[in-house]
Structures are given as C-alpha cells and as structure tokens.
Amino acid sequence: MKPNHIAVLGAGGWGIAIANLLAEKGYKVNLWEFDKAASENLKTTRILPHKLPGIKVADSILVTNDLEDSIHSAGFICFIVPSQTLRSSAQRIADIKLPNKPILVNFAKGIENNSLKRMSEVMAEVIPGSGGIATLSGPSHAEEVARNVPTAVVAASKDMEIAKAVQNLLLTPRFRVYTSTDILGVELAGSLKNIIALAAGMLDGLGLGDNTRGALLTRGLAEMVRMGKRLGADPLTFSGLSGIGDLVTTCLSRHSRNRFVGEQVGKGRKLQDVLTHMSMVAEGVQSTQSGYDMAVKYDVEMPITRQVYEVLFGDKSPADAISDLMSREAKPEDWS
Numbered sequence: 365m366k367p368n369h370i371a372v373l374g375a376g377g378w379g380i381a382i383a384n385l386l387a388e389k390g391y392k393v394n395l396w397e398f399d400k401a402a403s404e405n406l407k408t409t410r411i412l413p414h415k416l417p418g419i420k421v422a423d424s425i426l427v428t429n430d431l432e433d434s435i436h437s438a439g440f441i442c443f444i445v446p447s448q449t450l451r452s453s454a455q456r457i458a459d460i461k462l463p464n465k466p467i468l469v470n471f472a473k474g475i476e477n478n479s480l481k482r483m484s485e486v487m488a489e490v491i492p493g494s495g496g497i498a499t500l501s502g503p504s505h506a507e508e509v510a511r512n513v514p515t516a517v518v519a520a521s522k523d524m525e526i527a528k529a530v531q532n533l534l535l536t537p538r539f540r541v542y543t544s545t546d547i548l549g550v551e552l553a554g555s556l557k558n559i560i561a562l563a564a565g566m567l568d569g570l571g572l573g574d575n576t577r578g579a580l581l582t583r584g585l586a587e588m589v590r591m592g593k594r595l596g597a598d599p600l601t602f603s604g605l606s607g608i609g610d611l612v613t614t615c616l617s618r619h620s621r622n623r624f625v626g627e628q629v630g631k632g633r634k635l636q637d638v639l640t641h642m643s644m645v646a647e648g649v650q651s652t653q654s655g656y657d658m659a660v661k662y663d664v665e666m667p668i669t670r671q672v673y674e675v676l677f678g679d680k681s682p683a684d685a686i687s688d689l690m691s692r693e694a695k696p697e698d699w700s
Contacts (some may be wrong), residue, residue: 367439378465447474549601558648560584569630
C-alpha cells in the first residue's frame with residue numbers, strides 16, 4: 365500500500381534529486397524549502413542552477429514553505445538538511461500534531477557537534493514515537509543521481525523491516541538500495557569519511573601524488589574502523605557502500621565539496637574564506653570537530669583526523685600536518 369505522500373525536507377541539490385526520483389516512481393511529493401523567498405522562486409522557476417544546473421523540479425512536486433502542510437499525513441519524512449541543522453528541523457516537526465506515525469529517513473552525513481550524537485539518535489530524541497527511523501548513505505552525488513547515473517546506496521535501521529520499507533521506497537533500475545541493521549556503522553562511516561576527504565583535497569592542493577593518496581585512503585579507513593569498533597559497530601560495514609564506497613568517491617570526485625574545501629586550504633586559502641564563497645555545505649568541516657572530540661572522549665587513535673583538525677581550527681599548515689603524519693613512531697600495520 366502506497367503512503368498518501370512523501371515529504372522531502374530540504375530543497376537543495378540532494379533534496380531535488382530525491383524528490384524527482386520519488387515523483388518518477390509515481391509518489392505524490394511535497395518538497396519543503398525553509399526560506400520563503402527561495403521557496404517562491406523554486407516554485408516559479410522549477411530550477412536551482414547554482415546547485416543542480418540543468419535539472420528541473422518535476423511539475424507534479426509541490427514546492428512549499430509551509431512545514432505543517434508538507435508533512436501532514438506523510439508516510440515518510442525525508443530529512444535532507446545539513447547535519448548541524450537537523451535537530452532544529454526535527455524540533456519543528458515534534459511540535460506539530462500528526463495524524464499518523466511516519467517513517468523518518470535521514471540523508472545527512474554528520475555527527476552533531478557537542479552532543480556527539482548521530483543523526484538517528486537526534487531524531488529519536490526529538491521525535492519519539494515515530495513509525496521508525498532509518499539512514500540512507502553511500503556514494504551518491506546529487507549531480508549524478510539527478511541525471512540517473514547508476515548509483516548504489518544502503519538504507520540502515522535497527523529494524524530490518526524499516527530498512528526494507530526505505531529500500532522499496534527508493535529503489536529504481538538506476539538507484540539500487542541495499543539494507544543494513546548496522547545503523548551505527550553506516551552513520552559513523554558516512555560522517556568520518558568526510559574528514560578523510562578534506563585531507564585528500566589538501567594533498568591535491570599541495571600537488572602530492574598517487575602514492576600519498578593511496579596511503580591516506582587506506583590509513584583513513586583504518587581509523588574509521590577503529591572508532592567503529594570502539595563504539596560497537598560491525599567492522600565489515602566499513603568495507604561497504606557507506607564506508608570504502610563513499611570514501612573513495614568523496615576523496616576523488618570533482619563533485620565532492622569536502623575534497624574541494626581541502627584542496628583550497630591546501631593551496632593556501634583560509635578556511636573561512638573558502639566557506640564564505642561556497643553555496644553548498646561541506647559537512648566534513650563540522651564533522652572534523654566532532655570526530656576530533658570523539659577521538660579524545662573515547663581514547664581512539666585517529667592521527668589523520670587530529671591533523672585535519674589542527675589545520676582547520678589550529679592554523680597549522682597542511683605541509684606540516686603531512687610531515688607530522690609521516691614522522692610518527694614506526695609501528696606494525698594494524699587496525700586495532
């Protein structure tokens with residue numbers, strides 16, 4: 365049985381790509397934009413050229429600034445908002461009396477600053493009693509999904525039936541969705557890989573080579589697994605789409621905002637200058653703060669995360685960060 369409609373919260377490039385995908389499957393889709401002026405412009409023009417050039421919002425999609433109207437009677441609510449604003453978006457929904465219990469689907473890849481909570485934990489805390497919570501993650505640039513480039517992702521939930529419901533919701537011949545019950549590992553992998561992508565960009569900015577990049581991705585994955593094991597995630601999850609799949613894609617792709625930010629910093633630009641001139645959010649910057657705090661809190665060795673943190677927030681040069689990583693005490697290759 366199809367839900368009455370699907371609510372997509374967040375009308376950026378990723379939100380539009382998912383809204384279009386759902387509309388093409390025949391669902392009634394409400395696309396919520398928090399900024400009233402931006403909502404009116406998108407409703408009229410049906411395009412967002414600075415974020416998703418060449419893509420039109422399907423005519424059947426209702427673009428709205430009215431949050432209550434967008435989610436009323438929705439079977440699924442897709443949160444496609446930045447990780448650091450997810451709590452405030454969820455809080456607005458918690459204050460609305462809904463006639464049913466929708467399934468909540470998180471698309472953000474980040475760890476909340478200060479609380480160090482994953483997005484599913486934030487949603488469970490703010491909106492208790494929902495119809496279930498899931499997270500979608502994996503190598504999925506909006507620019508390619510919007511153009512039906514073959515893509516594979518993973519839908520994770522503690523409840524396999526919820527994961528399967530999200531799988532069925534989004535599955536198409538061009539958008540393959542796998543399932544997992546390791547939502548802890550999937551969310552950690554999707555968040556921590558953005559820190560490594562910043563480092564990969566810094567290598568490019570410094571003009572370093574493939575040897576360095578290969579070492580970075582491998583050792584970056586090692587510290588992601590190390591944190592996952594410490595918190596109780598399945599290490600094999602990090603070998604999947606939300607882990608190595610997204611890590612490779614984000615570290616190498618021209619679409620990657622995190623790699624771009626790192627590259628600009630590697631070339632000598634100040635972080636704030638780079639962020640000021642971007643129209644989209646690079647989740648890895650805030651995730652670096654959270655990742656560093658997690659490493660300290662849980663006493664997990666994460667040398668790449670520490671160096672990225674010191675470059676972004678401690679005014680350390682990327683060249684000095686590379687030097688410090690390469691001159692660490694000699695040790696066996698292990699992931700423990």
